[in-house]
Amino acid sequence: xxxxxxxxxxxxxxxxxxxxxxxxxxxxxxxxxxxxxxxxxxxxxxxxxxxxxxxxxxxxxxxxxxxxxxxxxxxxxxxxxxxxxxxxxxxxxxxxxxxxxxxxxxxxxxxxxxxxxxxxxxxxxxxxxxxxxxxxxxxxxxxxxxxxxxxxxxxxxxxxxxxxxxxxxxxxxxxxxxxxxxxxxxxxxxxxxxxxxxxxxxxxxxxxxxxxxxxxxxxxxxxxxxxxxxxxxxxxxxxxxxxxxxxxxxxxxxxxxxxxxxxxxxxxxxxxxxxxxxxxxxxxxxxxxxxxxxxxxxxxxxxxxxxxxxxxxxxxxxxxxxxxxxxxxxxxxxxxxxxxxxxxxxxxxxx
Numbered sequence: 453x454x455x456x457x458x459x460x461x462x463x464x465x466x467x468x469x470x471x472x473x474x475x476x477x478x479x480x481x482x483x484x485x486x487x488x489x490x491x492x493x494x495x496x497x498x499x500x501x502x503x504x505x506x507x508x509x510x511x512x513x514x515x516x517x518x519x520x521x522x523x524x525x526x527x528x529x530x531x532x533x534x535x536x537x538x539x540x541x542x543x544x545x546x547x548x549x550x551x552x553x554x555x556x557x558x559x560x561x562x563x564x565x566x567x568x569x570x571x572x573x574x575x576x577x578x579x580x581x582x583x584x585x586x587x588x589x590x591x592x593x594x595x596x597x598x599x600x601x602x603x604x605x606x607x608x609x610x611x612x613x614x615x616x617x618x619x620x621x622x623x624x625x626x627x628x629x630x631x632x633x634x635x636x637x638x639x640x641x642x643x644x645x646x647x648x649x650x651x652x653x654x655x656x657x658x659x660x661x662x663x664x665x666x667x668x669x670x671x672x673x674x675x676x677x678x679x680x681x682x683x684x685x686x687x688x689x690x691x692x693x694x695x696x697x698x699x700x701x702x703x704x705x706x707x708x709x710x711x712x713x714x715x716x717x718x719x720x721x722x723x724x725x726x727x728x729x730x731x732x733x734x735x736x737x738x739x740x741x742x743x744x745x746x747x748x749x750x751x752x753x754x755x756x757x758x759x760x761x762x763x764x765x766x767x768x769x770x771x772x773x774x775x776x777x778x779x780x781x782x783x784x785x786x787x788x789x790x791x792x793x794x795x796x797x798x799x800x801x802x803x
Contacts (some may be wrong), residue, residue: 541595
C-alpha cells in the first residue's frame with residue numbers, strides 16, 4: 453500500500469498539533485486531573501472553534517464527512533500532549549449513534565455531542581442481566597463516564613442508549629491510574645435502555661473508532677516521549693559532555709524511533725482499511741491497537757529511565773505519559789486478546 457497524506461490531511465494534522473501544543477499544556481492538564489479529568493475550555497475550543505468533533509461522522513448526520521485517517525491525525529496530536537478531554541467518546545459512542553442509532557436518537561444527541569454541549573461515552577466490560585430492554589448489573593471501565601450525559605452500552609443481543617438521569621442508574625468513579633481519562637462503573641437496577649436500531653453496525657463502528665483512537669493516541673504519546681528525551685539528552689551534561697553523545701544512550705533512542713515508525717505504519721494502515729472498507733480491516737485494527745499500545749508503554753518507560761532521577765518525580769510530565777500508556781494497554785481489550793484475534797484471522801482453525 454502506497455500512502456501519503458493529502459494537502460487537506462496535512463493541514464488538519466498541523467492545525468491539531470498547533471492547537472494542542474498551545475492549549476493542552478502541562479499546567480492545564482494537571483488542573484483537569486483535579487476537575488473530573490476534563491479541560492472544559494479545551495473541549496469547547498476543539499468542538500466549537502475548530503469543529504473537529506465532527507471528523508469521522510458523516511455529513512448527513514451533521515459531521516464533517518471525513519474519515520478515520522483524518523481522525524487519527526487529530527488523535528495523534530491529542531495523545532502527544534496527553535490531552536484531558538473525552539476524545540474516545542467521539543470515536544466510540546458518537547460513531548455508534550451515527551451508524552446504528554435511530555433517526556430520533558441521531559437528531560436528539562448528535563448535534564449536542566458534536567457541539568460539545570453533551571458528552572457521550574461507551575461502556576466497557578459488562579456483567580449484566582436483561583429482561584427485554586431492562587438492564588441490571590454493571591458496566592465497568594467507562595472512559596469519562598463520570599461526566600457523560602449519555603451512554604451506549606452493549607451486551608449479548610443488543611445495544612442500548614441510556615441517559616445519565618435514567619431511573620435505577622448509579623455511577624461510581626474510583627481513582628484510577630490515568631487521571632486524565634477517568635474510568636467509571638455504571639451500576640444498573642432495572643434501567644430501561646433505548647434500543648440501538650443497528651446493534652452490530654454500531655458495535656463494529658465503536659470497535660474500529662475506539663481502537664484507532666487509542667492506537668493513534670499511543671503513537672502521538674510515544675513520539676512525544678522520544679522528542680522530549682532527545683531534547684533532554686542535548687541539555688543534560690555528564691562528565692563534561694551531553695549525555696546524548698554516549699553510545700548506550702543513543703542506542704536506546706534509536707530503539708524508540710524504530711518502535712514509533714512501526715507504530716505509525718500500523719495506525720494509518722488501520723485507518724485506511726476502515727475508510728476503504730477493506731477486508732484487511734479486522735487484522736489491521738487488532739495489529740494497530742496491540743502494537744501501538746506496547747510501543748507507547750516501552751517508550752514511556754524508556755523516557756523515565758533516560759531522564760534519570762527527575763523522570764521519577766511528580767513535577768515531571770514523564771509519569772503522565774507512563775500512566776496514559778499503561779491505561780491504553782488495557783482499554784478496549786489487552787494486547788494478548790488482540791494478538792489471539794490476529795492468530796485466528798491468519799491461521800483459522802489452526803489457531
